[in-house]
Amino acid sequence: xxAFTAPRHLVLRxxxxxxxxxxxxxxxxxxxxxVLAIVALSAVSLATGSYGVSLSELTETLRGISISRAIxxxxxxxxxxxxxxxxxxxxxxxxxxxxxxxxxxxxxxxxSLVGVSQGAALAVVALTVLFPxxxxxxxxxxxxxxxxxxxVLIQWLSHTREGSNAIRFILMGIGISAFIxxxxxxxxxxxxxxxxxxxxxxxxxxxxxxxxxxVWTLAGWSTVLLPAMLMMSxxxxxxxxxxxxxxxxxxxxxxxxxxxxxxAVGFAAIAxxxxxxxxxxxxxxxxxxxxxxxxxxxxxxxxxxxxxxxLVGAADLAGRALFAPIQIPAGxxxxxxxxxxxxxxxxxxxxxxx
Amino acid sequence: MHRLLAALAxxxxxxxxxxxGQETRSIAAANGTFDIPVSPQRIVALNDQxxxxxxxxxxAPVVGSAGRLAEDGxxxxxxxxDTLGIDFANTNIAFVGQFNALDVEAIAALQPDLIIGGTYxxxxxxxxxxxxxxxxxxxxxxxxxxxxxxxxADITGTTSNFEPRFERYLANVERLKSxxxxxxxxxxxxxxxxxAGEELWVYRDNLGAMTxxxxxxxxxxxxxxAALQETQASFSRELIEELNADFIFGFYRQQPDATPQAINxxxxxxxxxxxxxxxACRNGQLVLLPAPAFGSTMTSLELALELVEAHxxxxxFTPFDEGK
Numbered sequence: 001x002x003a004f005t006a007p008r009h010l011v012l013r014x015x016x017x018x019x020x021x022x023x024x025x026x027x028x029x030x031x032x033x034x035v036l037a038i039v040a041l042s043a044v045s046l047a048t049g050s051y052g053v054s055l056s057e058l059t060e061t062l063r064g065i066s067i068s069r070a071i072x073x074x075x076x077x078x079x080x081x082x083x084x085x086x087x088x089x090x091x092x093x094x095x096x097x098x099x100x101x102x103x104x105x106x107x108x109x110x111x112s113l114v115g116v117s118q119g120a121a122l123a124v125v126a127l128t129v130l131f132p133x134x135x136x137x138x139x140x141x142x143x144x145x146x147x148x149x150x151x152v153l154i155q156w157l158s159h160t161r162e163g164s165n166a167i168r169f170i171l172m173g174i175g176i177s178a179f180i181x182x183x184x185x186x187x188x189x190x191x192x193x194x195x196x197x198x199x200x201x202x203x204x205x206x207x208x209x210x211x212x213x214x215v216w217t218l219a220g221w222s223t224v225l226l227p228a229m230l231m232m233s234x235x236x237x238x239x240x241x242x243x244x245x246x247x248x249x250x251x252x253x254x255x256x257x258x259x260x261x262x263x264a265v266g267f268a269a270i271a272x273x274x275x276x277x278x279x280x281x282x283x284x285x286x287x288x289x290x291x292x293x294x295x296x297x298x299x300x301x302x303x304x305x306x307x308x309x310x311l312v313g314a315a316d317l318a319g320r321a322l323f324a325p326i327q328i329p330a331g332x333x334x335x336x337x338x339x340x341x342x343x344x345x346x347x348x349x350x351x352x353x354x
Numbered sequence: 355m356h357r358l359l360a361a362l363a364x365x366x367x368x369x370x371x372x373x374x375g376q377e378t379r380s381i382a383a384a385n386g387t388f389d390i391p392v393s394p395q396r397i398v399a400l401n402d403q404x405x406x407x408x409x410x411x412x413x414a415p416v417v418g419s420a421g422r423l424a425e426d427g428x429x430x431x432x433x434x435x436d437t438l439g440i441d442f443a444n445t446n447i448a449f450v451g452q453f454n455a456l457d458v459e460a461i462a463a464l465q466p467d468l469i470i471g472g473t474y475x476x477x478x479x480x481x482x483x484x485x486x487x488x489x490x491x492x493x494x495x496x497x498x499x500x501x502x503x504x505x506x507a508d509i510t511g512t513t514s515n516f517e518p519r520f521e522r523y524l525a526n527v528e529r530l531k532s533x534x535x536x537x538x539x540x541x542x543x544x545x546x547x548x549x550a551g552e553e554l555w556v557y558r559d560n561l562g563a564m565t566x567x568x569x570x571x572x573x574x575x576x577x578x579x580a581a582l583q584e585t586q587a588s589f590s591r592e593l594i595e596e597l598n599a600d601f602i603f604g605f606y607r608q609q610p611d612a613t614p615q616a617i618n619x620x621x622x623x624x625x626x627x628x629x630x631x632x633x634a635c636r637n638g639q640l641v642l643l644p645a646p647a648f649g650s651t652m653t654s655l656e657l658a659l660e661l662v663e664a665h666x667x668x669x670x671f672t673p674f675d676e677g678k
Contacts, residue, residue, distance in 0.1 A: 050459035070462060073485050078458055132473075190588075197474035200454055208455060209478035325450050325457035326423065 027295035034306035038087060045083040045317045050324045085210035086316040087309035088218040090281055092271040094308025097282020098301055099264035102236045103257055104169050110283035111268035114173030118180040119150030120272035128199040129187045143273030147265045150176060206329040207275045207316045214274045221270045229263050232256055233297040278331045281308050381509055383490035390488045391467050393511045398461050400471035401453045402431040404494055407438055408503055408651045414510035418464045420453040436607060437646040437653055462486045499566045499650060519652050526659055527570045533667040541599035541674060542573040549611050551620030553588045560585035563654035564647050567662055591625040600674045601666060602634045607645040614642050637672040641665050
């Protein structure tokens with residue numbers, strides 16, 4: 001049963017009215033437009049590339065009609081997994097940033113600013129340079145281990161007798177990030193040149209070689225982490241008002257915080273393990289989502305994920321198509337696209353969320 | 355009837371992927387064993403300096419290659435013009451991206467029947483390219499220059515181009531040895547300096563043609579160089595006296611601004627008073643060689659040998675005396 005209570009909100013009630021959702025129309029419209037934008041971007045991405053595939057050939061191939069083995073290959077093995085992987089990676093980095101910003105109550109928190117991406121990067125570079133014989137299948141697990149170690153270390157170092165301090169957390173993160181980055185650089189400089197070269201392309205944050213295996217890895221972890229995050233959205237909303245207020249509102253702060261950090265680390269680590277460090281997505285997407293439309297935490301997280309997906313999808317498409325066959329890493333473009341967008345968003349904002 | 359059959363065969367051949375229309379053979383590479391065409395007709399090389407140049411020199415049909423980006427955004431083959439006088443602009447070789455950022459679609463569009471990469475190629479890209487054509491990984495660092503060239507000649511069916519040239523090189527090595535008498539009594543250090551003068555690299559092995567020539571002729575190395583665990587190391591400026599030898603070689607032309615003057619100035623910047631500290635330099639036996647001398651081709655091997663012969667065998671020199 002559905003009823004309009006006010007022109008700006010849509011209220012959904014379950015039969016018996018045990019569950020009711022009050023959804024802002026503007027947020028729903030933003031969600032819809034973002035979905036449309038991602039579908040349009042994906043269509044352009046599938047139709048664009050160095051291998052000439054006409055629209056009719058693309059349509060036929062996507063319908064399962066084989067035009068040629070080469071076109072099947074380009075569409076099904078190169079473009080489609082790459083397009084999906086870009087969207088998933090963007091969404092995961094964005095959600096990681098949203099979780100970190102909520103936990104720390106600091107709008108500057110981002111997986112790459114607080115050492116999470118660097119922890120994953122160090123683990124993967126160490127695997128590539130020191131143990132090249134190990135299968136790349138270990139990457140997600142090692143990246144996760146690297147990230148979680150760094151996250152725990154930063155949490156521990158930033159904890160004081162008075163409790164956690166958001167600014168201390170950020171500063172510790174920046175310091176530890178710099179330390180870890182220097183170890184990664186040392187591995188790259190003094191490691192065997194061929195192995196360092198292999199690690200270098202990954203460090204640039206490129207979705208160039210995304211495969212279906214990567215898509216399944218990203219999608220599999222997302223199906224575990226996203227629902228878990230959405231289930232905590234009410235507590236997250238309370239946490240945005242501060243620990244004391246959240247405790248007063250009945251949010252189980254003592255376990256929500258570490259679980260949220262684990263989810264943030266999980267999203268960033270898995271995404272980083274597949275495509276390398278992608279900076280600024282986790283910083284920009286949550287801000288952009290809040291400015292696109294005010295909504296409850298659950299809906300806001302979905303908008304955040306879609307903004308991240310759109311941002312990385314656009315960066316990857318531009319990177320591979322604008323100057324083809326020169327391939328510009330998506331990580332470089334997310335920084336180039338993201339930073340000005342972030343500045344514009346901040347400049348336009350009348351008030352700050354945090 | 356025969357004409358009809360011939361026309362049908364032509365039409366079929368036109369629609370078949372290149373590798374399907376050819377006789378194949380099994381070959382082992384660093385990433386496994388693959389069925390490749392006996393005589394590949396459309397090869398894509400995933401590194402310009404290490405693969406494209408030797409393949410082109412061997413006469414293999416290279417249709418695509420990775421390259422480098424210049425500061426102005428244009429692309430080029432590293433050492434291509436300098437070593438063999440070739441680049442993307444004066445050959446039919448298509449640019450397919452940088453060796454660490456390849457455009458897999460551009461490679462697929464060339465319809466290659468064989469793709470050759472190295473251990474530096476992203477393994478995920480290698481996996482993707484297997485669906486386009488057999489993609490072989492050649493571990494040039496482990497094989498060394500000559501075995502890499504032999505392997506490339508073997509897999510491209512150009513061994514008959516490689517062998518006579520290599521035999522002539524070996525004969526020239528023997529000739530140089532006869533000029534020198536006892537080559538093992540002459541010590542040689544191989545250094546590498548960039549114009550910035552921030553780091554001095556010293557090579558025990560794996561500096562392309564030059565380390566191969568030094569090893570083939572049988573020159574001695576200073577203890578500190580022979581003891582290097584890795585094939586090369588960034589050397590401390592405080593220990594440069596350990597590099598002293600009868601001859602010290604360096605290189606110029608490795609990048610556009612690496613002029614002989616710039617490299618000499620870089621040595622001085624790296625370690626002021628460098629030349630006075632080393633008898634080889636004081637005696638005019640620090641020699642800068644052009645970059646193709648450390649390249650990955652037969653041309654580089656021949657050039658390195660000729661330059662070493664001219665600088666060591668064709669003139670008197672002052673031997674390094676450890677006591678002085």
